[in-house]
Amino acid sequence: MASFQVARTATTLSPTVRTLACGTPAVSPLLNIHVRAPADNHGHGHEAGPRSDVAPKWAAGPRRTSSGLFAKTFTTLPPTSVFQSRLLHTSAVARYEPQVPNYAGYRAPDAESNRALSYFMIGSMGLVTASVAKSSVTEFLKTMSASADVLAMAKVEVELNAIPEGKNVVIKWRGKPVFIRHRTPEEIEEARSANWRTFRDPESDEARTKKPEWLIMLGVCTHLGCVPIGEAGDYGGWFCPCHGSHYDISGRARKGPAPNNLEIPGYEFNEAEGKVIIG
Numbered sequence: 001m002a003s004f005q006v007a008r009t010a011t012t013l014s015p016t017v018r019t020l021a022c023g024t025p026a027v028s029p030l031l032n033i034h035v036r037a038p039a040d041n042h043g044h045g046h047e048a049g050p051r052s053d054v055a056p057k058w059a060a061g062p063r064r065t066s067s068g069l070f071a072k073t074f075t076t077l078p079p080t081s082v083f084q085s086r087l088l089h090t091s092a093v094a095r096y097e098p099q100v101p102n103y104a105g106y107r108a109p110d111a112e113s114n115r116a117l118s119y120f121m122i123g124s125m126g127l128v129t130a131s132v133a134k135s136s137v138t139e140f141l142k143t144m145s146a147s148a149d150v151l152a153m154a155k156v157e158v159e160l161n162a163i164p165e166g167k168n169v170v171i172k173w174r175g176k177p178v179f180i181r182h183r184t185p186e187e188i189e190e191a192r193s194a195n196w197r198t199f200r201d202p203e204s205d206e207a208r209t210k211k212p213e214w215l216i217m218l219g220v221c222t223h224l225g226c227v228p229i230g231e232a233g234d235y236g237g238w239f240c241p242c243h244g245s246h247y248d249i250s251g252r253a254r255k256g257p258a259p260n261n262l263e264i265p266g267y268e269f270n271e272a273e274g275k276v277i278i279g
Helices: 111-144 148-152 185-193
Strands: 006-012 031-036 057-060 070-076 156-159 168-173 176-182 214-218 238-240 245-247 253-255 267-270 275-278
Touching: 156 168, 214 275
Parallel strands: 006 070
Antiparallel strands: 031 057, 057 070, 156 275, 168 176, 176 214, 238 245, 245 253, 267 275
16 A cells, blocks of 8 residues: 655745735745635634735645655745846936036125125235235245355455554455555655646546545456556556556556556445545
8 A cells, every 4th residue: 555745844035025016925826815724723813814914925836856755845934015127327317418416505695796806816815916916926036136255345444543644555346456554744745747638548647546645456467367566666556567567656657558447446434433435
């Protein structure tokens, strides 16, 4: 006599099980949607069938397995709504044109006030630009001006009381030697009695000095830039041993290849302090 065994299995599916439009879960083609599992004894007066507080159970039809066994499946599903597959691109609105922001909330209510603000901003930027340009040009011109050491050498002060009468003093001014001669009355008379109109570079002694007793001139020979020797030469003034130029007591060229008199720099006397300022 043949015998067989029957197996029954209950399966709880996840809430994401797809359902039909009527609410019936679409689990398997073998699912018998017309058969309901019997309700339990705790029915609360209800007939057999699904309850509102208990998930319904759906019974599938029996089927034979490969081993000759019969299987019947009960599926418990929570009540769900109609399931619809949605893709990511369907969750956002498609936009085919560029979206221009709306700046209406930022616009000034009055055109006149907006124009005044625009003029104020333009004027402010113009002032700032002009200030920056002025500062830039000023700094650039400062780089082209003389340095501090050059300005310090621009003027030289010499104490006149330290130079005795009849003596020479040689100082350095702007890299050049300067002769300062405290002349005696005899030297002044000799310089002014000479016929200067016949000299190679005619110039009177009065035009070369601001005070007769003080002769101030550059100690550079006008021939080739040598430094003449004081109290020497044929005229008792200065003599250039390089090429034989002779200068008188007023620094005028009298003999030799020197074409011009010794140059007179700009200077002025400070009577209150007894100084001479050269430069």
